[in-house]
Amino acid sequence: MIHRERVADDVYTFQSDVYAQVNAGAVIGQDWAVVIDTLAFPEESLAIREFIEDELQRKVRYVINTHYHADHSWGNCFFPGAYVLSHALCREYLKKIGTASLQTALEMDSVFQKTQIVLPHLTLDTGSLELIVGDKTLRFIELPGHSPDGIGVYIVEDEVLFAGDVWMPIPHIVDGDPEVMRESLRKIQTMTLENVVQGHGEVILRGEVISSIKDRISYLDKIEKIIQDAALDEFPGEFLLENDIEKCGKSRILLGGAAEEIHQQNLQHLYHKIHGEEPKGYDS
Numbered sequence: 001m002i003h004r005e006r007v008a009d010d011v012y013t014f015q016s017d018v019y020a021q022v023n024a025g026a027v028i029g030q031d032w033a034v035v036i037d038t039l040a041f042p043e044e045s046l047a048i049r050e051f052i053e054d055e056l057q058r059k060v061r062y063v064i065n066t067h068y069h070a071d072h073s074w075g076n077c078f079f080p081g082a083y084v085l086s087h088a089l090c091r092e093y094l095k096k097i098g099t100a101s102l103q104t105a106l107e108m109d110s111v112f113q114k115t116q117i118v119l120p121h122l123t124l125d126t127g128s129l130e131l132i133v134g135d136k137t138l139r140f141i142e143l144p145g146h147s148p149d150g151i152g153v154y155i156v157e158d159e160v161l162f163a164g165d166v167w168m169p170i171p172h173i174v175d176g177d178p179e180v181m182r183e184s185l186r187k188i189q190t191m192t193l194e195n196v197v198q199g200h201g202e203v204i205l206r207g208e209v210i211s212s213i214k215d216r217i218s219y220l221d222k223i224e225k226i227i228q229d230a231a232l233d234e235f236p237g238e239f240l241l242e243n244d245i246e247k248c249g250k251s252r253i254l255l256g257g258a259a260e261e262i263h264q265q266n267l268q269h270l271y272h273k274i275h276g277e278e279p280k281g282y283d284s
């Protein structure tokens with residue numbers, strides 16, 4: 001149900017099979033471990049915990065949320081006794097938005113019956129913070145753009161970055177901002193990287209880092225151009241639908257088939273943001 005991969009000594013990723021290939025991670029110290037994001041569904045979070053606590057015999061002492069979205073933070077409650085760490089804004093959003101959206105999710109799906117929003121105990125705002133786990137240094141880096149509260153976790157000794165959702169196979173900007181995302185991606189580009197664990201999708205290897213960043217920035221450029229052109233079209237809504245993900249040079253099978261939906265959400269969001277209204281002219 002979750003796919004586990006080892007990206008460096010004592011560093012693992014866990015990928016969901018059921019929801020948009022979302023990733024979580026773990027760094028295993030001599031005595032205790034840190035979990036980076038939790039995946040969304042209870043069985044998934046519990047499978048991560050089982051692996052670390054039963055198989056590897058380490059207690060999870062910290063859980064880091066790269067941002068407040070459900071598929072990264074709703075499993076906090078399945079690591080009882082662990083301290084949760086995030087950006088200060090993540091705590092604020094989980095409190096304001098997370099609790100309400102869990103309520104809505106519960107009405108539709110009983111799978112979340114045991115889920116509870118656990119607010120971060122430790123928060124980071126500006127400045128720097130490092131967490132030392134065994135012989136590894138986890139350095140926190142502000143990476144907004146997908147959401148304002150985005151942070152990445154850089155494992156200094158392994159040169160591995162858990163980037164959170166600022167880096168995905170298809171950028172998702174409905175809760176963020178394209179220009180802020182570009183800035184974060186450019187910031188990442190200056191780092192020395194062996195591997196990047198994207199918020200969703202495959203692990204990016206050293207040789208792919210530059211081209212992958214270029215590809216994400218180019219996608220952002222393309223959707224902004226589409227929005228400009230849509231404004232000149234008689235039926236902007238239809239125009240957006242026609243400019244599908246494949247016209248932006250990406251496959252619709254990405255992210256477990258969620259690619260086109262994410263792409264259309266991006267277009268709708270940007271159009272609304274720039275023109276202050278929904279795009280008119282949908283046929284159906």
Ligand SMILES: [Zn+2]
Nearest residue numbers: 067069146165
């Ligand atoms: Zn997200």
